[in-house]
Amino acid sequence: MKRKAEKQQAAVPVSAFAARKARQQQAQIATTPKNEPAAQPAVEPPSKRLRRSLEADESTEMNIPETRGPRTRSSTKQDALLPTEKVKSRKGKATGKEQEESQAQVQETRDDSEEEEESEDNAAEGVDEMTEDEIASVAGDADGYESPAETPAELQNFPLSKSRINKKDIVYADADTLCVRIKEKMNLVLLGQYDLWVKRGVVSVMGAKLHPSSRVYRVYAPSTHSLPVIKCVAGVNGEAEVEIKSCNSGLSRLRDVSPLYQRIWNGQNTAADKVTLKGASKDSRRTFSVLYTSADDSLKRHLRPLHLDKKWSASMKALSSRQGKLRVLVCGPKASGKSTFSRYLLNHLLSSDPGFEDGYINTDGVAFLDLDPGQPEFTPMGQVSLAYLRAPFFGPPFTHPSVDKPRDGHIVRAHHIGSTSPKEDPDHYALATMDLLSQYRSLLARYPQCPLVVNYPGWIFGQGLEVATWLIQCLGLSDVVYMSEKGPSEVVDPLSSAAKQAHVPMTILPSQPTDFVSRSSAQLRSMQIQSYFHLSHPLDLGNPLWQGEPLSRTRPLAVDYSGSKQGILGIMVMGSQISPDLLREVLEGAIVGVTAVESPNAIMGASSAQGPSDEGEGNDFDAEDVDMDTDGQATNGTSASLTDNGVVRTKEGLPYLFVGSGSCTPLDPKASNCLGLALIRSVNVASQKLELFTPIPSTRLQDAIEQGHQLVLVRGQLDHPNWAISEEYHAARAAERHYQESIAEVKQRGDSKKIDQTKHNQTLAMLRERIRRASNVPYMTVVEDNSRRQREAAARREKSLWKLRKKAYPASESETDW
Structure with missing residues (x-):
């Protein structure tokens, strides 16, 4: 008797990618001679898909006392993403029939949602929105993280570092610090958080050239973005010497209050770490790890270094040659690398030194006009701002959601747009832009050699194109950079015409989109604003701190x-x-x-x-x-x-x-x-x-x-x-997990007799009561049973638009793994 999944397979909608792959397999099987073995289906690299997690699009309210009545909302959206069975990869390649059966098993666990994957346009934009009745999940990707089983083996073992650390390369090392020599034109890739001190030679990091000085730079290298590369540009006797030290910024504590911050830092010690940790205690772990290939990662994530395109590097050098007269607008379609290019150009301008860049010394800082309210660089979402910066920044936006240090820079002026897109009120957006530009002119009175970098959002079509051409004509720019060689012509032609009329050269660069993403744009915004509300700037410390409560x-x-x-x-x-x-x-x-x-x-x-x-x-x-x-x-x-x-x-x-x-x-x-x-x-x-x-x-x-x-x-x-709704729930689960881990360590040492069983039971009961209270709050529902029948029953019971469904079940990967 056929299984239920096989009977219903014909009626289940599939994505264009899956349909194309099935047709290719059938064509190969039909053309294979009977006396020859069946040809193996070609393995295509996975397309860029949205990685969903528990915090994708949840409820819209904070907790309120039970005495208050229900609230009225005009419209709300939520995502209730529930796990499915993971498709386990077998040794060797599966036949077409086995792949069809595997797809049927995955399809059986889905509700009546739309397609498995969204269109390529939505994928490029990072849009991940579903209504309350559209419950969907991705096979092997229930937690919003990448599944190694989906990635071909040749793509997992991606080379990262060209330098292999030997004993002779280690100057000194302990449980927290590593000082190594890097040869010229060689590089080193690290995952995690660390403080970087250049002692000899010149190294480049994220577009900045760092020279020997007493300055220590804080570097954040999470797995959510391409990893920064430490490359030796010039050195003494052909080598540069750098000290890398562990840091405790508190940013990793946010993993206890949000699953979006889980599994983004370094895992267990790698082979390179074990070489440099000789003599230290066995349980020593730094806040960073040296990686030679992506296969060295103990969590098996899809890691990539960020190598700039040659045209990008040439363009940055040409723009830097304008020195204090630079006024550049960076624009282009969504997910084309605008923010990355702007960040690297900004760091490049802030790190010039005598002997390089024609002897130009940047003493007047750099002005950064951020016109992207959806994914701003130095402010939380919903704002356009003018920032004055004096030091480079190494890390994605959620590692610096605000700037408030005189030594590094500050926000000169900001305006609240109230939306993640300027199209909601283009007139107000234009007025805010002109005011920020006038503030830049005032800034030039104090710093006459201060260049300007303008980051324009991906709102480049329709009315957004009109605003972009207007900016080119009235900002008094020196350069325009468009981040896509593929056009489209209906966008490039008006921009080129406006630049020609304003006598401004326009440079078209290739886009560098990320093939694999572990967080969607909405999730990155949630991470940035959550980081913003947990951030503090102590006056006696040079670096910010995050609170994990x-x-x-x-x-x-x-x-x-x-x-x-x-x-x-x-x-x-x-x-x-x-x-x-x-x-x-x-x-x-x-x-x-x-x-x-x-x-x-x-x-x-x-x-x-x-x-x-x-x-x-x-x-x-x-x-x-x-x-x-x-x-x-x-x-x-x-x-x-x-x-x-x-x-x-x-x-x-x-x-x-x-x-x-x-x-x-x-x-x-x-x-x-x-x-x-x-x-x-x-x-x-x-x-x-x-x-x-x-x-x-x-x-x-x-x-x-x-x-x-x-x-x-x-x-x-x-x-x-x-x-903010589910922070207490995740913190309660984390407290119980940490307590259980501490008890397990005591038992592993053979000290079980030291455990007071009565006190242990009381503590465990108290922690579980905290979880129960945290899960029983308005506008959030914890789904303990993951079966499809229970999901459907919960959907029938919970008809309110502001209700959430949160996943919580034993052995959950998002709850037990880091």
């Missing part, structure tokens, strides 16, 4: 929103019209931009929202929503009232800045400045306070208040803080 266990900041000690001027909502009665529900659990209003003129349209004037003119509010009488009170049943400066007081007393027609008009960028982001925990109506979390330094808030600026909270359309 969940936000729910930290003390929130209480701000008066009404009364004599009111700390904020008002609250704005961008993008859509929100009734004043729903403002509290919209704010709780949301991320807002903390904006300093430098002048009353920043509130555009406020003068028309002052209520009826002497001439009997009305205000800009929609008459169907709120009608105001001569006393300023609502007359249509709502409990909101209008005060000065266009502020509507809700029934909770919240100051709602409702100006414009239908929705809030954004603040004028010329008279406002975004200080950072905050996460509103709750609205305490009894005390008239907002409880919120923010990593903005208190000194910066105090400076804004002392300058007479007023604070406005801007609620935009950013991704909801889904990661």
